[in-house]
Amino acid sequence: MRMEKKYNLLDMILQKHEEHSSDWKKDDPVGSRKREIQQSDYDTYGRSDLLKEARELEEQKLIKVKWMGGRSDMEYVQYRLEQMPRIYEMTGRIPKLQRVRSEQAADLKLVEVYAAEAESSWLKAYYGELSAQIHRGKALKNLEKHGELLFQCLNALEKLEEPVFIRIFSSYALTGTKIRGSKVFKDQLQSRVSVLRKDITPWWTIP
Incomplete structure (x- = not known):
């Protein structure tokens, strides 16, 4: 069975979506949301790994990144609620x-x-x-x-x-x-x- 690549950045987005907002309660949520990137995120998942994930996901048009320092740092990642079904599918998780x-x-x-x-x-x-x-x-x-x-x-x-x-x-x-x-x-x-x-x-x- 083919295993999906794990994206820690998507897990971070889902954590905010499910635990820190009421968007998950809607059948077809629309709109844009941001997930700010903290130093603790880099400490947990690794700076280079998160930056690599962000570039890949941005290329897939799944997120938009507010880059800083010549793409060596992130202020936040922006995502559309309309993309949540795809995000859940990519992480292999069932929507809340x-x-x-x-x-x-x-x-x-x-x-x-x-x-x-x-x-x-x-x-x-x-x-x-x-x-x-x-x-x-x-x-x-x-x-x-x-x-x-x-x-x-x-x-x-x-x-x-x-x-x-x-x-x-x-x-x-x-x-x-x-x-x-x-x-x-x-x-x-x-x-x-x-x-x-x-x-x-x-x-x-x-x-």
Whole structure:
């Protein structure tokens, strides 16, 4: 398989595009952007190597360079947002917008699975709000931090008909997972479950 040449300069451009701007959120961004070149960039990647890359990419009309000192230094590189698909292709990376949408689709599918099992109004409302957040493009912090373990606990909680010990509830709620022990539940999940179900007394008692 043919390997694409690695351009550190393109990685620097993508880092700014994905981490220091909102341009990546647009389907078809247009416009011109600049990436200033610092001494730290030369220290990291090597002056001669970066200068060589800049000349090659400029010849390919992928960037424009603000040269200094007779092309021995760069003030900045300028690039068009319309060229981002080509830049991603050359670096072998998947566009951030595509990655985020894929993650959102997976999150939505997971929420829908647990929402289908919900019976109580408070839990249905909770999953409904999560679905709305996903459609608005917001990240699900609870899912990022706790995974679907939180959903398992909430769905198990609404099925209880009487108070139980934490160690019994944690074993019941987390059946089929790699998580074991009431300590893990108490340390990682109990406080969040209590907050989400704050309108009633939690269905467990501390032994």
